[in-house]
Amino acid sequence: MAVRTWFITGVSSGLGRLMAEQLFERGERVAGTARNPDSLAGLRAAHGDRFWLAPLDVTDTPAVRRVVDQAFAHFGRIDVVVNNAGYGLVGAAEELTDEQIVRQLNTNVIGSIQVVRAALPHLRAQRGGRIMQLSSMGGQWAMPGLSLYHASKWAVEGFFESTMLDVAPFGIQVTIVEPGSARTDFAARSAELSPALDAYADTPAGAVRRLIEPGFRSQPGDPAKMARAMIDSADRNPAPKRLALGSDAYANIRQALTERLAELDAQKDIATATDFED
Template sequence: MSVRTWFITGISSGLGRLMTEQLLERGERVAGTARKPESVADLQARHGEQLWVASLDVTNTPAIRNVVNAAFAHFGRIDVVVNNAGYGLVGAAEELTDEQIVQQLNTNVIGSIQVVRAALPHLRAQGGGRIMQISSMGGQWAMPGLSLYHASKWAVEGFLESTMLDIAPFNIEVTIVEPGSARTEFAANSAAISPAMDVYAETPAGAVRRLIEPGYRTQPGDPAKMVRAMIESVDLSPAPKRLALGSDAYRNIKSALSQRLAELEGQREIAVSTDFLG
């Protein structure tokens, strides 16, 4: 198999760091971004020209375009673009500050959209490629206390559901990755936490806050295995439209979809009755 080149946002920690490490060990090339490039200095020292790193804050759209252009120019071709940068925001809707709402959407939604938009001209010019969007089981299923996080994941999945139809004629395929809970930094003090309101303390949102706020490491998902499955999915053709990872992702997504389908079936007569007659 020929050596592939990957563009990955957010490689300083979590799934992005693990993916970069596994790819480099396989002999593949990575153009990676991080808010603090020095955080991956050890990988650069170990792998040399296999790894190209640029500083990037994905809320800065002009910077996204510059970095994506530079990455394609550096390697000549990029086979897989991975939208990984993002974070979770914990808090009931009215607990969140205006600034937290804007930052969550700018990072998880606008940042992901603009990375895709910046990469598409290059992918079209080279005759195709693969886009991998790291979403979450929270892109199809929701829990209390994570309203803006879920909003961001549902939004970016909707964007890619449509975009993958737009770009299929150019041999560009898309996979939306939906991991369940995994033992990464998200659950160990990397999530942003809203100010607390006493009125939510004994509600489901308050229970979720108490679970996440101190950090926890009892999640079922093994992030190294998840990353391996993501990498191996690129060898599949056609590309899987979605990739659920983790027993909790399978269970929760199946439950949510089954419930929505049952509710839809229950509304069939109402839906049909609103058409014009004849």
């Protein structure tokens, strides 16, 4: 099999870093971005010219375009673009600050969109490639206390489900990745908590906050296995439209879709009654 080149945002920790490490074990090449590239000095020294690294904050759109262009220029071709950078914002809607709302959407939604917009001209020119967009089981299922995080994931699911139709004629395939809870550093590093309001202390949103605040470590998902499944999915043709990872992702998404379908079916008569008679 030919050596592939991957572009991965948020490569300094979590799934991004695990993917990079496993890709190097397979002999592949990685163009990675991180807000703090210094944390990757050891990985960079170990893999030399197979690891191209650049600092990037995905909320900086001009920087996104510059870095993506540089990555394609450096390697000549990138086979898989992985939109991994993002974080979770915890808090009931009323508890969130205006600044937190903007930052969550700019990072998880606008950042993901702009990375792919920057990559698409290159992917079209090379007549194909893969895009993997990190969503979450929270892109199809919701729990209390995560309204903006869910909003960001539902938004990217809609954007990329449409985009995969736009780019299919160019040989570009898209997979939306929906991990469940995994034992990464989500609670310690990648989650931001809103200011707390006493009114929500004894509500479901308050219970979720108490679960996340200490950095819970009882999640069922093995992040190394999730990273491996993402890499393996790049060998499937056609690419899976969605990739659910983790037993909780499967169970929660299935329950949400089943309930949604039942609610829709119950409204069939109402829906069809609103058409013109002719």
